[in-house]
Amino acid sequence: MGVGTAGVEDRVDEAVLDRLLGELDAGAERWAVTPLPERAALLRRTHAAVAEHAEDWALTAARIKGLDPASPLVGEEWLSGPYAVLTAIDRLARTLDALAEGRSPLRDLAFHAAPGGRRAVDVMPLGAVEGLLLHGFRAEVWFPPGVTDQRAKLTAGLGALRVGESAGVGLVLGAGNITSIPPLDVLYGLVAENRAAVLKLNPVLADLAGPFEAAFAPLVDAGLLRVVQGGAAVGGFLAHRPLVRHVHITGSIVSHDAIVWGTGPEADQRRRAGTPLLDAPITSELGGASPIIVVPGEWTASELAFQAEHVATMRLHNGGYNCIAGQVLLLAADWPQREAFLDAVRGALAAAPPRPDWYPGSADRCAAAVRAYPGAERLGPDGDRLLIEVGDRDATAMERTEWFAPVLGVVDVPGTGQAFLDEAVRRANDGLVGTLGANVLIRPEDRAALGAGFGRAIAALRYGTIAINAWTGLGFLLAATPWGAFPGGTLQDAGSGIGVVHNALLVDGAERTVLHGPFRPFPASVLAGERALSPRPPWFVTARTAATTGRLLTGFAGGRAPWLLPAALASAFRG
Template sequence: MAVGIARVGDEVDADRLGALIAELDAGAERWAVTSLEDRAGLLRRTHAAVSRAAADWALTAARIKGLDSSSPLVGEEWLAGPYAALTSLARLASTLDDLAAGHSPLRGLRFHAAPGGRRAVDVLPLDATEGLLLHGFRAEVWFPPGTTDQRAMLTAGLGALRVGESGGVGLVLGAGNITAIPPLDVLYGLVAHNRAAILKLNPVLADMAAPFEAAFAPLVEAGLLRIVQGGADVGGFLAHAPGVRHVHITGSVVSHDALVWGTGEEAAARRAAGTPALETPVTSELGGASPIIVVPGEWTAAELAFQAEHVATMRLHNGGYNCIAGQVLLLSTDWPQREAFLEQVRRALAAAPQRPAWYPGSADRSAAALAAYPAAERLGADGGRLLIDVGGEDAGAMGTTEWFAPVLGVVDVPGTGKAFLDEAVRVANDELTGTLGANVLIRPDVRRSLGAGFGRAIAALRYGTIAINAWTGLGFLLAATPWGAFPGGTREDVGSGIGVVHNALLIDGAERAVVHGPFRPFPASVLAGEPALSPRPPWFVTARTAATTGRLLTGFAGGRAPWLLPAALAAAFRG
């Protein structure tokens, strides 16, 4: 069962936590010698438990975030909650099946050249169902220059290639915004690194303990998971506890650095001396000021409106409380449609469904943005959405602060075509904090006109996930794509984090994921010669049937009935 924290006065119950760590260490030893077939079986039993708990999970998350149960926005809680967990569990189990049969998880996938002497492998779609659900979308994983197809094939499998080797106990400091994040981090540690996990829930998601207890009961019963509650003191105690061999944190750079280096004068002294407060290995998924690069072209009125909704979604999904939220819109000063597009963005931000500012500290962060940019436009019925047109000036705080609130900045970049794109890439790399995800919107004819220069520009973007005519949030949702910052983060300069999660094909040494989507929704896509049957995606904040679509897709992913898939597709088209 889920385990709460017992306290004596204001002190953490060290004996109780120590006993939990011992139980998990024994569980990790058992897991290490468990056959791959039996590991896959446990994941499938967990998949069934998640399916049974899915409604409680999604609706509890909606209540935490103050959503009316009839709101289309509840669809976010289905898709970024139980649906993401179900698809990840299914793909991880399939990967273990492949390895048990002596096959690489990448067997049969298409490898091809990527810019800069790289190799890449296509990971979406992996089957006919994905091809139908996400028709017109595709995703690939790029490897660093010098990686061969053979090496990628042979090393895919990670911890599952090391049966008999225990990774011990890992501490997962859970995120407080997206409910799939904590369990997905647990699952990745288990399968990729042979680690049992003690999951400390973020206090914001404290009420998720009961749904998680039911959903992941098979892992708890196997001694591979314990769920605890508590604040920073509990997290700090566990990070330093004997028997904890690894820590994974999802949050902010501030939280990471406080954990690793301490705070105040102590932190400065430790940094100077190179002696961190925490010696235990730490991986992390942190945020940043994610760019949305809009490459100039001749857009129709419908394209301007659709992509403005796309931008609004990148900023307002989950209320704006996403590490991967689009924050800085890079527009060309030489684009004749700049003002027309910005007006559509303004309308989309204002018209998106209202929701509570549910994440703690949102008002203070918005106030800080207003203080930094007094001319900010206040949009929406409550004026809580900020559009800040920085213009041609230095991005300043807009580029160096992750607002984690409904704040969208606009920064001007000169030029058109390749000149614009190259300068926008430079700004994204050099003037915006973080390397988690970057978005690029480009008309297909403009992309073709850039030829190989477009690929070189994408290769130059130093981001862990790049979405072209898509949102990097889709890269988070996909089970197969590695999720994390661009390689290179260190304890001293962590950026958007160290390491990856998700990665259900257990790819070793990926450099980045690149997601491609259709520039236009169906039917405009087909009429324009773009082979994509996708309607307005259900993760759009403007999708009117998102709650129904999310519930039906989750039911289908849970294996309840095949007819739920066409029903979900029909709901998506109605949206």
């Protein structure tokens, strides 16, 4: 149900909004006493509704972003929209099944040692299908030092362990870029915290109100979700209503701080005094300038080309409008192949399929980047993709600004081998804004040569998700991996955010997610000794059959037909 309007008008109908909050508060009370099997059943009805309306969802998102319906880039809207939500709902329902039977969601998973006296649990692949779809990829969740396997198993479940306790109504301020973000945030609050939600859509995604209300009709009918529209005035009104007991925002640190402290000189005074305007607790995901650390080695021409496409994907996926986009390429100044790799990256950025600059303010942010670095290279069909070699200039603007646009910076780091990696980690921790995600590219042979030093370097990286020969965007896509900034954000200094979402195994107190992927695609991976049968991933901006693969995978995830899985795999290999 729409309240307020997208665009210029931002009308607050206080009576209507308060009525919706009352309905949700009653729904949260009912949900709190709902037995776990009935909760799982509601999730499965929601899964069926999402599957039924997945095409409308994905194609509406493609229209919002101005994509040519025939472009392979439409695959992004399938995979990062309904597919991500379908897999999350399925895994959340399975987690509730386990808890209803008295089993920890982590009971049958493998625990092992991680660097720095930590313990870790393997959370991907979960089952044969995920192992087939992402063959050669794996994910683990690290716990802070001192957390035992037994404690991790006993506490997994979060709000589902507290049947009878209602967390009331939460406000979800939806992101305007990736379309699965708002519903995934709603689902996590519902299952992990026993919280109903009023979802305020970002005006950029206003046209998704209809598809969302249809896809999540079971939750709406149960009084657990209301979808509203409007701008900052609607969001601000809701955030400060007495019935709203929690706020979650995915967006910018500016928006977060405006909600918490207000604006103007008074905001600074409140921050210094530690007296926020917001009474309710807030969690957040706020982005940053994510590093791509390239550990030097002797790469083949095909490895240079593949990893250049990987880097281009990290920057250009969704047009570059991702909080987890790779932004700062940390290269070894002494790497003999530095120029060859940069040439390959330059070519991959230029050759990626065209798309409009659809997110508001993109051109202005690119212009600001050019003012900061007048030597920026303009690449792509429209010259709107920027490659900036910082060189001996001040790197502050590149490292401390989240450009949220197709801007890729290159910063040189001295040394090779372990010395380079340690310095790159220091630069990523101390120089770059944010702690959401870091990417590391390294040949398996070079990783083996570093031995324990590599593990110590990964442990030293203070990021919520670390992807080794993968993109941290996969950590967002996976249902089981907790998604959020590295722990430590506060109201006064939220950084990349506070808390986590997704986390469909309902892990309590995770420190970080660590992803591992193959350095080479199949068949080069197998020929080089890697146990990985995955082709070029369908989320690559260079995947020619991504739209078909995304549609087929979404159909399979929605339970439409088992034959869609081999068809999706065949499409991925053709791409």
